[in-house]
Amino acid sequence: MTSTSTPTERTGSGLGLLAVLMPAILATVTASDMVNLMLPTIGSEFGASEAELAWVVTGFLLMFSVARMRPLSTAQASVAITR
Numbered sequence: 506m507t508s509t510s511t512p513t514e515r516t517g518s519g520l521g522l523l524a525v526l527m528p529a530i531l532a533t534v535t536a537s538d539m540v541n542l543m544l545p546t547i548g549s550e551f552g553a554s555e556a557e558l559a560w561v562v563t564g565f566l567l568m569f570s571v572a573r574m575r576p577l578s579t580a581q582a583s584v585a586i587t588r
Contacts, residue, residue: 533569533573536565536566536569537562537566540562540565540566544562
């Protein structure tokens with residue numbers, strides 16, 4: 506048996522996606538760098554060990570990424586309600 510498939514067409518370029526993702530990636534990297542630069546100060550002020558400082562970075566990045574996703578889920582919910 507032979508199967509014929511029709512190629513799917515792309516409806517746009519990747520430039521739009523790139524324009525949306527690049528500022529988000531830049532903001533994440535910048536925020537991560539700010540926390541990493543403050544680690545020596547945080548460690549000396551609070552007497553934190555390296556393991557505790559690793560948790561500071563992990564917690565910050567986790568909360569930062571969740572906060573970045575929140576506007577997307579709110580926008581999707583509002584679109585679903587209006588349909």
